[in-house]
Amino acid sequence: MIRQNTGNRKPKTPRPVLYYYGIALLAVLLLNWLVLPYLLKPKVVEVGYSFFLDQVEEGKVATVEMDTNQILFSVKDTNGMESFYKTGYVNDPDLVSLLREHGVEFGAVIPKQPNYFLSLLMSYGIPLLIIWWVGRKMSKTLGEKMGTGGLSLGGSSGKIYVPTGDKKTFRDVAGQEEAKEALREVVDYLSHPEKYVTIGAKCPKGVLLVGPPGTGKTLMAKAVAGEANVPFFSIAGSEFVEMFVGRGAARVRDLFEQAKKKAPCIVFIDEIDTIGKRRDGGINTNDEREQTLNQLLTEMDGFEGDSGVIILAATNRPETLDPALLRPGRFDRQVPVDLPDLQGRIAIFKVHAKNYKMAQNIDFHLLGRATAGASGAEIANIVNEASLRAVRMGRTRVIQEDLEESIEVVIAGHQKKNAILSPEEKKIVSYHEIGHALVAAKQTNTAPIHKITIVPRTSGALGYTMQVEENEKSLMTKTEAFNKMVTYCGGRAAEEIIFGEITTGAANDIEQVTKIARAMVTRFGMSHEFGMMALETNSSMYLGGDSTLICSSKTGELVDREVKELIRSAYERATEILMENKAKLHELAEFLYMEETITGEQFMAILERENKYSA
Ligand code: ADP
Ligand code: ZN
Numbered sequence: 352m353i354r355q356n357t358g359n360r361k362p363k364t365p366r367p368v369l370y371y372y373g374i375a376l377l378a379v380l381l382l383n384w385l386v387l388p389y390l391l392k393p394k395v396v397e398v399g400y401s402f403f404l405d406q407v408e409e410g411k412v413a414t415v416e417m418d419t420n421q422i423l424f425s426v427k428d429t430n431g432m433e434s435f436y437k438t439g440y441v442n443d444p445d446l447v448s449l450l451r452e453h454g455v456e457f458g459a460v461i462p463k464q465p466n467y468f469l470s471l472l473m474s475y476g477i478p479l480l481i482i483w484w485v486g487r488k489m490s491k492t493l494g495e496k497m498g499t500g501g502l503s504l505g506g507s508s509g510k511i512y513v514p515t516g517d518k519k520t521f522r523d524v525a526g527q528e529e530a531k532e533a534l535r536e537v538v539d540y541l542s543h544p545e546k547y548v549t550i551g552a553k554c555p556k557g558v559l560l561v562g563p564p565g566t567g568k569t570l571m572a573k574a575v576a577g578e579a580n581v582p583f584f585s586i587a588g589s590e591f592v593e594m595f596v597g598r599g600a601a602r603v604r605d606l607f608e609q610a611k612k613k614a615p616c617i618v619f620i621d622e623i624d625t626i627g628k629r630r631d632g633g634i635n636t637n638d639e640r641e642q643t644l645n646q647l648l649t650e651m652d653g654f655e656g657d658s659g660v661i662i663l664a665a666t667n668r669p670e671t672l673d674p675a676l677l678r679p680g681r682f683d684r685q686v687p688v689d690l691p692d693l694q695g696r697i698a699i700f701k702v703h704a705k706n707y708k709m710a711q712n713i714d715f716h717l718l719g720r721a722t723a724g725a726s727g728a729e730i731a732n733i734v735n736e737a738s739l740r741a742v743r744m745g746r747t748r749v750i751q752e753d754l755e756e757s758i759e760v761v762i763a764g765h766q767k768k769n770a771i772l773s774p775e776e777k778k779i780v781s782y783h784e785i786g787h788a789l790v791a792a793k794q795t796n797t798a799p800i801h802k803i804t805i806v807p808r809t810s811g812a813l814g815y816t817m818q819v820e821e822n823e824k825s826l827m828t829k830t831e832a833f834n835k836m837v838t839y840c841g842g843r844a845a846e847e848i849i850f851g852e853i854t855t856g857a858a859n860d861i862e863q864v865t866k867i868a869r870a871m872v873t874r875f876g877m878s879h880e881f882g883m884m885a886l887e888t889n890s891s892m893y894l895g896g897d898s899t900l901i902c903s904s905k906t907g908e909l910v911d912r913e914v915k916e917l918i919r920s921a922y923e924r925a926t927e928i929l930m931e932n933k934a935k936l937h938e939l940a941e942f943l944y945m946e947e948t949i950t951g952e953q954f955m956a957i958l959e960r961e962n963k964y965s966a
C-alpha cells in the first residue's frame with residue numbers, strides 16, 4: 352500500500368459539568384433580577400396630590416392605601432378597569448373626612464397582584480425547570496461516559512445500570528463464545544445460587560475481561576446485566592481518579608457499600624487499568640491512585656465469596672495491572688475477549704446487518720474475509736458507513752457494493768474527490784501496487800487480492816489493495832513470513848525496475864517489512880545467529896505497543912545486521928520475481944492504469960492468458 356503522511360485530528364473534549372451549572376445559575380439570576388419585576392408588579396403611575404384630590408372629588412377612586420411617605424390609590428374608569436397611582440404624602444387633616452364623604456375604602460389596601468399562581472410559577476417553577484433540565488443533561492453526559500443510561504445513586508459513587516429500551520443480551524454479542532461461556536456461569540450463579548451452594552462451589556469474586564480495544568468488552572458487560580436480572584453498578588476507572596486526594600478511595604468505599612446493600616448484584620469497573628496500575632517504588636508515584644487501588648483491594652477482600660457481589664472489570668492493558676489485583680480471591684478469573692476470527696467477523700456482520708435494511712444477496716463470507724484483523728467496533732462502523740453510502744446513492748437498501756466500498760473507507764479513508772494524481776504519478780502507483788500483487792501471486796499461485804484501486808484516499812493512501820485470506824491461520828511458517836516480506840518489497844522493486852527511480856510511496860511497506868523481519872529475529876527465533884533466544888519483550892500485547900530489546904547493545908547491533916540482511920534478501924527475491932515476469936507486470940499495470948480498479952478475477956485472467964508482449 353502506498354501512503355503519505357497525514358496529520359491526526361484531536362478528539363473533541365467534552366464540556367465540564369461546571370459549565371452547565373454556570374448556565375443554570377446565570378439563567379435563574381437573570382430571570383429574578385430583570386424579567387420578573389416587570390412582569391409581576393402592577394404598573395403604578397406617579398401623580399401630583401391635587402390630581403389625587405380631583406379624582407376623589409369626582410368619585411372615581413376605589414381604594415386608598417396610606418403609609419408614612421406616600422399614598423397609593425386605585426382608580427376605576429367607566430369600564431371597571433382598575434389603574435394604580437401613587438403620590439407623595441401631604442399632611443392634610445381634611446383628607447380622612449373627604450374620603451369618608453365619597454365613600455372611598457382606605458387603610459391597608461394593597462394593590463392586587465395580577466395573578467398569584469402565575470407569579471409563583473415564574474419565580475419558582477421556571478428556575479426549577481431549568482435546574483431539572485440541566486441535571487438531566489448532565490446525568491446524560493455522565494451516563495454516556497460510563498456507557499450506561501443509569502440513574503445516580505448516592506450522588507457520587509456507582510450508577511445502577513437500568514436496562515432501558517436498548518437492552519443488550521448475549522445475542523447482541525457475536526462470536527466470543529468462550530467469554531460468553533465464562534460469563535454465563537456468573538449469570539447462572541446469580542440467578543440460581545442454591546445450585547452452587549449445595550455443592551459448596553464458590554463463584555469467582557472478580558472476572559477480568561481483557562482484550563484489544565473495540566472487541567466488545569463493555570458490550571459484553573452490558574449483556575451480562577441484561578441476562579442476569581440483578582442490579583448492575585457500572586463505573587469507569589477514570590471516575591475514581593479525582594483532583595482531591597482521598598476522593599477516589601471514598602468513591603470505592605461508597606460503591607461497595609451500595610453494592611452490598613443490593614446484593615446479589617454485579618459491579619462493573621470499565622478501564623480498570625486507570626486505577627489498577629502496578630504500584631512501584633519509582634519517583635513518579637501517584638498517591639491518589641495508590642490509595643484508590645488499596646481501597647479497592649481491601650474492599651475485594653472484605654466481602655465473602657458468597658455475598659453475591661460479583662465484580663466485572665475490563666481492560667486492554669492487563670500487563671500493567673498490579674499483581675495483587677490478579678491474585679486468587681480478587682480477579683481470579685481472566686476472560687480473554689480477543690479480536691474476532693473469520694467466523695466471529697461473519698457473525699458480527701450479521702448481527703449488525705439486522706439493524707439495517709439489507710439487500711438479500713449479501714455475501715457475508717466475503718466481507719468476513721476482507722476484514723481480517725478488524726475489531727467488532729470497526730465492523731459496526733463499516734456497516735454503518737455502508738448504510739450512509741446507500742442513502743447518499745439514493746438507495747433504500749444496503750447492497751454488497753456499499754459494504755465493500757465502506758471497508759475500504761474505514762481501512763483506507765474516504766476517496767479524495769478532488770485530489771488528482773498526475774498521469775506520471777498514477778503510472779507509478781499502478782506499477783507499485785501491481786508489483787505487490789504480482790509478487791504475491793507468483794509465490795502462492797492463487798489470487799492474492801480481492802481488488803486494487805488507485806483512487807487517492809483521505810488517509811493519504813494513494814492506492815489500496817484489498818486482500819482476502821481464504822482461511823485464517825494462527826501459525827505462520829518461516830517461509831510464509833519471508834514471503835510476506837517479499838510481497839511488501841514488491842512495490843518498491845517494481846518502481847525501481849520500471850522507472851529506475853524510487854519514491855516516498857513505500858514508507859508504509861518499509862515499516863511493515865522491518866516489523867516482520869525484527870519479529871522473526873528477536874521473537875520468533877527464526878534467525879541462524881540466535882535461534883531460540885528471546886531478544887525482545889512485548890510490553891502491551893493487546894495494544895500492539897512497543898517491544899523492548901532485552902539484550903546487550905552489542906547483540907543489538909548484531910540483530911540490526913541480521914534484520915538488514917533479511918530485508919535485503921527479501922528485496923532481492925522480489926526483484927527477481929518481477930524481472931522474470933516483466934511482461935505481465937507491464938500488462939497488469941497498464942490495465943490498472945486505464946481502469947483504476949482491478950478485481951482478483953481480472954488479475955488472474957490476465958496473469959494466466961498468453962503473453963501479449965513477448966518478453
Ligand atoms: P471495548 O469495550 O472492548 O473497547 P465496546 O464494547 O465498547 O469495545 O465495543 C464497541 C462497539 O463495537 C459495540 O458497541 C458494538 O457495536 C461493536 N462490537 C464490538 N464487538 C462486538 C461483537 N462481538 N458483536 C457485536 N458487536 C460488537
Ligand atoms: Zn506499497
Ligand code: MG
Nearest residue numbers: 568569621665
Ligand atoms: Mg470499553
